[in-house]
Every structure is written in structure tokens, then in C-alpha cells.
Amino acid sequence: MSEKELGQKWDHCLADSAIKFGTGLGLGIVFSVVFFKRRTWPIVFGTGLGLGMAYSNCQNDLRSHYVLHSKVAKEQ
Amino acid sequence: CCSACEIMICLFVSLQQCVWGKVKAHPLQHCRRYTTAGDSGSNAGKIVAASLLTVGGGLGSTILYAKWDPKFRANIEKSVPYSDQLFEMALGPPPPPLVPLQKKPVRVTITFTFPLSVFDACLHKDHHEPALKERPAEEVSARLAQQDKVEQDALAALTAGLEESLGSSAKTTLQAIGAQEAVLTAIATHTNKLKEAMDSQTPPDEKSTQWKALNEALSDRTRAMEEAEEALLKAKGELEILRGVINSAKQSKIDAARPQILAAEENLHSMIVDLDKVVTKVQTAQTEAKIMSQYSELVNEAKAQFQQELANITPEIQANWKGLSGKLSADDLNSLIAHAHRRIDQLNRELAEQRVREQIHIEVALEQQKLEDQKALERAVASALEHRREDMRLEQEKKVQEVREVMEAEMRTQLRRQAAAHTDHLRDVLKVQEQELHEEIMNSKMMEQETHYRRLTQEQLDTFTLDMNAAYARLKGIEEAIDSHVIAEEEARKAHQLWLSVEALNYTLKSAGADSPTEPLEGAVGVIKENCAENEFAQALASALPEESLSRGIYGEASLRARFYDIRRLARRVALIDETRNSLYQYFLSYLQSILLFEREQVAPPAKLAPEDLDTFRLLAYATYSIERGDLELAAKFVNQLRGASQRVAQDWLKEARLTLETKQVISLLLAYANAVGLGTTQAP
DSSP states (O other), X not given: OHHHHHHHXXXXXXXXXXXXXXXXXXXXXXHHHHTSTTOSHHHHHHHHHHHHHHHHHHHHHXXXXXXXXOOOOOOO | OHHHHHHHHHHHHHHHHHHHOOOOSOOOTTOOOOSOTXXXXXXXXXXXXXXXXXXXXXXXXXXXXXXXXXXHHHHHHHHSTTHHHHHHHHHOSOOOOOOOOOHHHHHHHHHHHHHHHHHHHHHHHHHHSOOOOOOOHHHHHHHHHHHHHHHHHHHHHHHHHHHHXXXXXXXXXXXXXXXXXXXXXXXXXXXXXXXXXHOTTSOHHHHHHHHXXXXXXXXXXXXXXXXXXXXXHHHHHHHHHHHHHHHHHHHHTOGGGHHHHHHHHHHHHHHHHHHHHHHHHHHHHHHHHHHHHHHHHHHHHHHHHHHHHHHHHOSSOOSSSSOSSSSOOHHHHHHHHHHHHHHHHHHHHHHHHHHHHHHHHHHHHHHHXXXXXXXXXXXXXXXXXXXXXXXXXXXXXXXXXXXXXXXXXXXXXXXXXXXXXXXXXXXXXXXHHHHHHHHHHHHHHHHHHHHHHHHHHHHHHHHHHHHHHHHHHHHHHHHHHHHHHHXXXXXXXXXXHHHHHHHHHHHHHTTOOSSSOOOOTHHHHHHHHHHTSSOHHHHHHHXXXXXXXXXXXXXXXXXXXXXXXXXXXXXXXXTTOSSXXXXXXXXXXXXXXXXXXXXXXXXXXXXXXXXXXXXXXHHHHHHHHHHHTTOHHHHHHHHHTOOTHHHHHHHHHHHHHHHHHHHHHHHHHHHHHHHHHHHHHOOOO
């Protein structure tokens, strides 16, 4: 059903953003602890990175219908 | 994780502290007091100043950029309300958009219309000019009468002119002739008088009277000659005038005047001839008179010579007066006689000589005379030829005139004869036609009777045939009625079957559940196709059902209605999304719009859709209204007008709705057809 498509996309989007956020946060903490002497900024940076990637993915997913896809034709 | 929360809380607290200057009782690790209590006012002032500066800077830069870029200005004016007034206040009115020049096409049309109008005017003028038409008969006859009158007038004028000139020329010619004859008589008298004077037989006292008379006659003659000359000139002038008048009359080309012209010419000719004759007579008389005068001169000369000789011999005696009888001595007489003898001898000798020379002289004279005669002859011949030629021309013209008249008379007689022949012919033809008509009438009477008998016999035959035909037709009718009964029953059975199968199909539609489709319609459609194999219309309709409905079945209206509300909600939420706007931010805005927009759920759709009705929310309102009233078709039409993401969302629902509508339409058609057929085969009791 076409009306379910949007809902599915949103679900996917949220799941993805949660994952990315968590991963970003985790990696940030790890880096902060390991390399940067327990500073705050790597954590913030990681979180932000994760959220940003999630946002971008979400947007692309929602946009995918309107974007033109091209294919490279095989030379014969 | 917890440190992040701590960081966020600390930031918030520090901000509070900075603004309000209160210190919380939680001295955390990274907390610091940045300002004192007294600076709060100036801090606030600083912040207010900073915000004002920012706002002012933003506004100013917007205005400057709008001044530089008119597109940007237009954008801002569109999106921010009241900004156009601000811009107008600050920058002045917006620059006008470029408009393409329209002058050329206008001019072209003007020039185009001008020749067209001229052409039109010309056409109109041509229309107004009347075509040449025939003059009516009265006008023609009037013109002819006018022409005749003009001719008559001209003719009268011509004849008057001719007569006048003829009269005057005749008068002058007569005068001239009279004068010439007077000259002739004068010359004759003069010559006679001269001859008499030469004759020395008259007594001397009469001689003087004779000489006097001779002088008188001479003077008479000269005077008469002068008068004759004058008269001749005048006559010649008049004749020239007459000739001129005749020529002009000839040039005017009026036929009726021809005989008069001819007569005038004849008169002219005769006058000229007479004048010439008289002039020749005068000339001969003059030559004779010249001879006479020469002779008289010779005689006078001889006399003078003789007198001189006599005077030489007898100088004392003068011969003329005192006569010879008088004082004449014998010597004088002797010498006189001797002289006379000598003279006589001399004269005899001369006479002899003369006789000898006579012949030669005569010949010479003859020659001279011949020459003169020749010349005179030539002149006479020439003038006679002229006159003859003139005569002949006049005769020819007269003859031509006569012949013309004769010809005209003949033509008239011929025409009359032809007219008579034509009337005779017409009479004959009419007679013949009359006879033929008589015959026809006679024949037709006989034929009438024949036809009457024939008709009667034919009538008898016809009535007999009619009875036979009627009986036959009745037999046929009875047979046909029986056959048609059979057919009608057959038809009725078929119709009944069709109706039953269509009803079965209709019943299957009711098997739709709340959210599940109906049974597949294959079975019922198969039954229809089996039972109504001969019925083409039913076959066509049965095959027109969409595949999906046959294989899967269709959804009912109730389930579609329920689904519609879901669609509606979703479509409202993504109303702003289409190809150009599809970022996450737009999604957020669209969601916000759907929440904040308050409108009626159902709005009655208008009869005609205007462009502003194509808004998503409006369309959905119309569709809701229609679907609540059970009009699925109209709702589907409105939903079809959605665009962008709303359209994508509603796609499936629309497909299902279409399917349902199609199937329902086909089934209703079949039902109607079955009912109609059933009605048709029902026989009235």
C-alpha cells in the first residue's frame, strides 16, 4: 500500500538515527577516554557526527523517489 | 554519558547566573563566576544593544542587497508580508519589468489596413458605376428623329447656300457674258468704222466726222474691254465661291442633297463653258481687229510715204488742202506726171515682185497660221477635253444616283416579297397544325372508349387477384404468428437466464468484508459467458471487467471509506512535499502546517473547479464531503487531482477505488441490459 510506504520510511529513519546516535556517542566516549584525556569535545563531536549522518540518510531516503538515477551503459 | 548531562546542566546554569547574577549552591568543577552583581544592568544593556545592533545590521544588509539585486527584493516581498511597503519607503518603487516593444506589429497592421481600405473604396466605386445598358426604344426613336431633323436642317441650309451662290454666280456670269458681247460689238463697230475710214471714197468733210467717230468707237472699245475684264474677274470669283460651296456640300455627305449638288455642278460647268466660249470669241475678234489695225497702219504709212515723196517733188504744193486744182504749173504737172509714171513703174515692178514672192509669203503665212492654229487648236482641245471630262463626270454621277435609286426600289420590293412569303408560310403551317390537332382529337375519342373497356376487364381481374392474395396473406400470417410465438418464448427464456446470471454476479459483490475484498468474480462471469454465448453485448461487457476484479475481487465501499480517512490524514501531513521541496525541514514544516491549519472537514464541491480549488486541503475536503454522501466516483476524481507526495500516498487507494468503480459500472450496465431485454420479451396479457 502506498500510504504505508511513508510510515515505513519514517520507522527506518528513526531506527537508523538511534543506531547512529548511539554509535557516535560510544565512539566519541572511546576516543575521548583513549586519545583525548577525557575531554568533552570528542563525545560531542561523535554524537553530532552520528546525528548528522542519520539526518542525511533520512533525508536521502525520503527523497529517493524524486532523485534521478543514472546508469552507465555498457560499451558494446 | 553522565558527564555530558552534567555539561549541559552546567551550561544552562552558568547562563542563568550570567544573566541574573545569582549563584546556585552547586559549585561544580567547571563552574566559574564570570561577572559581578553590579554588572548585571550594563550586561543587560550590552545584550540589548548587541541584539539591536544585530537586528539593525540584518535589516540594513537586506535592504542594501535588495537594492542591488531586484530578484532578491521580489523574493523577499513575496515571502515576508509588509516588506514591500518597507522597501518602497527605503528604496523607492521597484524597477519595472522588461516589456518587449510592441510598436512594429501595430505599424504593420496600420499599413496593411490602409491599402485594404483603398482597395475597398475602389471596389465600392466600381460597384457604383452603372453598367452599360441598352437605350429604350423611345429614346432610340427620339434620337433617330433628332438625327433626321438635324439632317433636314443641314440639308435646308445646304440647299439655301447652294441656291444663293448659284444665283449670284449666274448673275455675275450673265453680266460678264453681256460685257463680253458688248466688247464684241464694240470691236466690230470699231473695225467697221476703221474700214470705212480706210476707204477714201467718202468726201473729205465727212472724213473728219468719220475719224471722230472712229476715235469714239476706239474709246468705246477700250472702255468696253475694261468693263468686260472686270466682269470676267468678278464672274470667275463667284464661280470659285460656288465651287467651294459645292465641295463643302459634298463633304457634308447628306444623300438627299445629291441631286441638287449634281444640278449645281451642271450649272457651274455650263457657266464656265459659256464664259470660255465668249472669251474665245472676244479673243478672235481682237485678233481680227489687230489685223485690221495693222492694215490701217500700213495704209497710213503708205499714204504718208506717198505724201512725203510728193512733197519732195513738189515742195510748194501740199496735197491735203486746196486740192489738186489750183496753182499748178505745167512743170509741176509734168514732174508730177513723171513722178507718177515712175511711181507706177515702181509699183508695177513691186507688184510683179510681190506676185513672185506671193507664193513664198503665202507659204510662210500659212506656216505661221498653221502654228497659231495649232496652238489655238491645242488650247481649244484642252479646254474641250476639260469640259468633256467634266460632262462625263457629271453624267457618271447622275447615272450612279439613278442606279442607287433603282437598287433601293428593288430592295424594297424584295423585302416586301419576303414578308409576303413569310406570312404565307406561317399561314400554311398553321393550317397543317390545325388539321393535325383535329385528327388527334378524333383518335383520342376512339382510344378513350378502348381504354374504358380495358379498364373494366382489368378491374375484374384485380378484384379476383386481390381476394386470392388476401387469403394467401392470411395463411402466411397465421404461420408467422405461430413461428414468432415459438421465437418469443425462446427469447424470453434466454432473457430470464441472462437476468439470473447477472443477478448472481451482483450478489457476489455483497460478499465484501470490512477490510477484505470480495470473492473473485471469475465464477459468476464465467456463468454469464456460458449462458449467453449468443448475446454479443453481454459477452463484450463480461470481457470488459478488469483482471484484478476477476482474480482477486474488489473492495467494498465501506472499506474504501475507512481507508480514505487514513489517506486523508497522511495527505494533509505531506501536503507541502513535492519534487522541489523534499528535505527533512520541509517535512517538518508540512507537518506543522497540517497541525496549525484549521478548516472544515467537509466542504461542498462547486460545479466547476477553479484553479485555487486545486489546493490539497480543499481537494481533500471536497473528497470527504463526496464520500460521506456515498459518491465514490466524485471523491476519486478529487483525489486524482492531488499532486506531489500526497498523490503518491493516495496512489493505491485511487487504484482500488478505480477498480471498484469500473466493476460496479460494468455490472450495472449488465443489469440494466438484462432488465431491458427482459422487459422486451415480456408479452402483455
